[in-house]
Amino acid sequence: MVNDFSIPIWQRCVAAPGNDGPFPTAFPLGQASMERRRRPLTFFFGFFIAFLLLGIESRWPRDGVVRELMFLAGICLAATGALGRTWCHLFISGYKTKVLVQIGPYSMCRNPLYFFSAIGMIGIGLCSGTFAVPAIMALFFSVYYPWIIHCEEERLFSNHPLDYEEFWRTTPAFWPRVFHYREPETYTIFPSILRRNIVDSFWFIVLAAAAHVVSQLQETDLLPTLLEVW
16 A cells, blocks of 8 residues: 555544554554664764765865855754754653643644754754755755654554644644744653753754864865865
């Protein structure tokens, strides 16, 4: 059966004849298989980007204003991605899959973590001083992460069928709807889980700084390059 992602998840999972769960219809590989493939694919992409950063040099003038503006924009986007992910983790840490979180950033879109991840990834790419690297990262994100998002939505629907159907209908998947924002006066957090997630989020800033350092080393010819791109 060909998966039609234009059909809402709840329709694909419920209406399919003989379907006793969301995964057989939407993702024959299943959640466990997705998780097994997700980590190696992410590491592969990380090594690929490291290869790009080390082997590609910007063709923009070394002392030009374009490179400086790229780095400024890149570090701002990387910081926005890190802070945004931290904000999301404040609400989701300790609740993921157990509770359908629909407040804070999750009141504006269903996948704010991935929204801020995309911003951070583009920021890291811009710190390389090229437009090619962030374009490749954005292409990877647009191909790879929709699959991840759909798999996670299948799991959430399985755990919270009625609530998630309403959440799916009223909340955008990726682009935040700012005027829908709502938050409680008080909220219980889990410090140990949040702390680990915060550390994970701030790798965006570390990687952005590393990309800039590599670019500077290439400018002084301390690092060899294979290709020059814009």
